Amino acid sequence: MVTGGSSGIGLATVRMLLTSGANVAFCARNKERLYSVANELKQEFGTNKVFVSAFDILDEIAVTDFAENIKTKYGRVDLLVTNAGQGRVSTFESTTNGDWREEFDLKLFSQIYPIRAFQLMLEKAKGSIVAVNSLLAYQPEPHMVCTSAARASVQSLLKSLSIEFAPNVRVNSILLGLIISGQWKRRFESREDRAITFEAWLKKLAQEKNIPLQRLGNPDEAAAAILFLGSSSAGYITGAQIDISGGLSKTI
Ligand code: NDP
Numbered sequence: 431m432v433t434g435g436s437s438g439i440g441l442a443t444v445r446m447l448l449t450s451g452a453n454v455a456f457c458a459r460n461k462e463r464l465y466s467v468a469n470e471l472k473q474e475f476g477t478n479k480v481f482v483s484a485f486d487i488l489d490e491i492a493v494t495d496f497a498e499n500i501k502t503k504y505g506r507v508d509l510l511v512t513n514a515g516q517g518r519v520s521t522f523e524s525t526t527n528g529d530w531r532e533e534f535d536l537k538l539f540s541q542i543y544p545i546r547a548f549q550l551m552l553e554k555a556k557g558s559i560v561a562v563n564s565l566l567a568y569q570p571e572p573h574m575v576c577t578s579a580a581r582a583s584v585q586s587l588l589k590s591l592s593i594e595f596a597p598n599v600r601v602n603s604i605l606l607g608l609i610i611s612g613q614w615k616r617r618f619e620s621r622e623d624r625a626i627t628f629e630a631w632l633k634k635l636a637q638e639k640n641i642p643l644q645r646l647g648n649p650d651e652a653a654a655a656i657l658f659l660g661s662s663s664a665g666y667i668t669g670a671q672i673d674i675s676g677g678l679s680k681t682i
Contacts, residue, residue: 431500431507432456433487433544434514436464438611439562442649443511443656448475450657455481455500455507457493458514487514487540490547497547507551509660513562515540516613517577525576537580541587549599558600558668560659561588562652565605565675585671592669600668602659607675608639609647642677 432447434440435456447454448471458464461484468482481503485492500507518525518533525533541561552559567585570578585603592601608614610632618631626634636645655672658664673679 431497431509431544431548432511432513433540434458435482436460436467438613439606439609439649439652439656440511440513441467442653443513444471446650446653446657447509448479452508453479453481453504455483455496455504457483457485457487457496459484459486487543488536490539490543493543494547497544497551501551506555507548508555508557510544510548510552510557510559511562511656511660512541512544512559515562517564517566517574519574520576521573522575530576533576534580534583537577537584538587541584545591549595553595553598556598558602558660558664559588559591559595560656561601561603562656563588563603563605563671565607565673565679567605568681569679589669596668600659600664602664602667602669603671604652604655604659605671605673605675605679606652607641607647607673607678608635609649609652609674611649614646636676639678641675645676647674647676 432440432444432454433456435444436458440456444454444456464482464484468480471480481500483496483499485496487493515536518529520529545559561584563584564581566574566578567581588601588603595601618628621631632646652674655674659667659672
């Protein structure tokens with residue numbers, strides 16, 4: 431089960447899981463895009479391999495209903511990837527109390543609702559959870575003040591869960607730097623220099639951010655780490671995180 435599977439890192443993960451032979455369920459809010467992606471994948475991998483539903487991850491009842499439907503259709507869940515969401519660019523000065531609440535709501539409950547809904551199935555399957563989080567959790571940035579704080583609390587939650595859910599369910603996360611996805615395409619659309627191409631804009635961004643590997647990451651590079659953490663090759667790994675940031679992390 432992948433939350434936010436219709437674009438970017440979620441979609442790359444869905445594709446990689448299908449390629450590895452898994453049945454994959456995923457959700458997103460925009461029905462049109464979700465169904466169009468799902469139809470393409472059904473044609474490529476088979477109708478029964480793909481199961482989708484359009485809802486907001488913050489709609490707890492919809493999340494629980496989808497978990498029940500997955501149970502009926504497939505009988506088990508081995509991997510939950512909590513990926514749905516987006517970042518918020520704002521400084522302390524420009525962040526209202528309402529923004530703070532909204533951001534913490536999204537970051538925490540986009541973990542809590544699906545984890546609660548899939549917990550029993552994951553326990554039965556001795557499965558695992560991989561959360562998609564950001565390097566901002568450990569390396570906060572003032573221009574993303576509330577996202578950074580909320581990301582740090584997600585890591586705290588995951589650490590607690592890795593202990594509470596052991597030994598049956600492993601809980602890990604990936605910490606992203608800058609990965610090319612819908613989020614960055616949206617920021618490119620609102621660029622000031624209208625003449626610049628997407629490729630040139632990405633190159634400039636990598637330079638400005640001083641990324642040691644000198645480029646943004648690809649969604650497949652994030653998905654590969656998710657698949658590893660979710661697989662039996664990572665059977666002795668829980669409560670851990672993999673940094674996928676091209677070297678942006680400053681911590682040892
Ligand atoms: P995309 O915008 O490409 O994909 C986000 C996916 O999540 C879409 O399928 C989107 O579909 C879905 N989604 C977003 N909000 C919700 C919601 N409330 N309920 C259900 N589905 C939702 O972005 P990314 O692939 O970059 O984002 C994936 C995750 O990675 C996010 O949590 C993001 O914050 C995190 N991240 C990404 C970084 C990057 O550089 N790309 C850096 C750090 C963290 P729809 O809009 O139709 O709901």
